[in-house]
Amino acid sequence: MTNRMPRVPLAHLPTPLQPLERLSRALGGPRLWLKRDDLTGLALGGNKTRKLEYLLGDALQRGADTVITAGAAQSNHARQTAAAAARCGLRCVLALSPMAPETTTGNLLLDRLLGAQVRWTGGRDRAEVMQEIAAEERAAGREPYVIPYGGSNAIGATAYFEAMHELVRQSRQAQVEFHTVALASSSGGTQSGLLAGAAALHDTVRILGISVDEPAGVLAPRVLRLARLVIEHLAVRVDVPEEGAMVVDDYVGGGYGVMGEPEREAIELLARYEGVLLDPVYTGKAMAGLIALIRAKTWRREDAVLFWHTGGAPALFAYQDALLRG
Ligand SMILES: Cc1ncc(COP(=O)(O)O)c(C=O)c1O
Numbered sequence: 545m546t547n548r549m550p551r552v553p554l555a556h557l558p559t560p561l562q563p564l565e566r567l568s569r570a571l572g573g574p575r576l577w578l579k580r581d582d583l584t585g586l587a588l589g590g591n592k593t594r595k596l597e598y599l600l601g602d603a604l605q606r607g608a609d610t611v612i613t614a615g616a617a618q619s620n621h622a623r624q625t626a627a628a629a630a631r632c633g634l635r636c637v638l639a640l641s642p643m644a645p646e647t648t649t650g651n652l653l654l655d656r657l658l659g660a661q662v663r664w665t666g667g668r669d670r671a672e673v674m675q676e677i678a679a680e681e682r683a684a685g686r687e688p689y690v691i692p693y694g695g696s697n698a699i700g701a702t703a704y705f706e707a708m709h710e711l712v713r714q715s716r717q718a719q720v721e722f723h724t725v726a727l728a729s730s731s732g733g734t735q736s737g738l739l740a741g742a743a744a745l746h747d748t749v750r751i752l753g754i755s756v757d758e759p760a761g762v763l764a765p766r767v768l769r770l771a772r773l774v775i776e777h778l779a780v781r782v783d784v785p786e787e788g789a790m791v792v793d794d795y796v797g798g799g800y801g802v803m804g805e806p807e808r809e810a811i812e813l814l815a816r817y818e819g820v821l822l823d824p825v826y827t828g829k830a831m832a833g834l835i836a837l838i839r840a841k842t843w844r845r846e847d848a849v850l851f852w853h854t855g856g857a858p859a860l861f862a863y864q865d866a867l868l869r870g
Pocket of ligand 1: 619694730733734823827854855856
């Protein structure tokens with residue numbers, strides 16, 4: 545099923561579905577697979593590229609000439625938005641928090657190369673700063689389009705409703721039935737889209753969000769609400785059950801953007817067993833959580849478990865010292 549929402553083609557799809565044979569063996573099972581959304585293309589890729597196909601589709605339909613979004617200094621979402629705007633010939637203004645770091649590296653370096661304007665929030669509320677920028681843009685005679693934090697509204701999350709359909713097609717082809725899809729979850733758009741997609745397909749796969757910052761009590765209701773909004777937005781007649789919004793928050797470690805030993809181990813394992821790069825903020829943390837769950841025998845050896853790689857590797861370069869310390 546494909547929807548009729550306006551969409552700009554930005555991503556190379558479908559992204560590969562890849563077995564992690566060496567890592568699965570090293571961990572003693574289950575059978576691990578990776579969905580390579582780090583390879584969506586567009587300025588080093590990541591999960592936001594899919595969302596931006598719909599968000600910029602909407603922006604262009606509304607006649608916008610400038611996109612505004614927000615994130616942390618090493619935001620992958622900001623970098624991909626800058627790239628998507630460049631590709632569509634739109635201006636891009638980024639509200640980044642909190643202050644300019646000493647070194648312009650990783651995603652922040654790429655934001656500059658991609659021609660985005662950067663405004664530092666100084667720790668102020670990001671949504672408020674974005675509205676201020678939008679007002680300035682309007683006063684200058686431009687037509688701004690504000691993309692919420694993480695691109696996580698019903699429009700952005702629709703991309704992951706579609707991505708779930710893509711995965712189901714691929715897993716049929718590969719003749720594998722996934723018990724669980726695990727992923728890094730933060731603003732919740734990716735998880736909610738997948739959850740809505742699974743509900744629409746009546747697929748019983750568990751979609752497990754591994755929180756990188758917030759408590760499950762905050763993130764799970766947000767995922768559920770957003771999944772139901774996606775269903776409403778697409779006018780699909782299906783219910784998303786409350787118990788479908790599964791979130792674990794045991795692996796937040798030192799908090800958002802803090803890389804500790806579990807994250808470093810996960811990054812090294814994927815690099816050394818599979819030649820795959822994770823990132824310190826999202827996928828490294830989530831994979832550390834997945835590995836801990838595997839060691840706790842959450843799955844049987846013969847179960848197939850998919851980790852949805854959501855990208856983020858450009859941030860590795862901003863964590864050079866922490867990575868080398870191990
Ligand atoms: C690499 C990476 N993984 C996962 C996420 C989380 O996705 P979501 O905000 O849709 O929960 C992000 C969000 O910025 C990200 O950059």
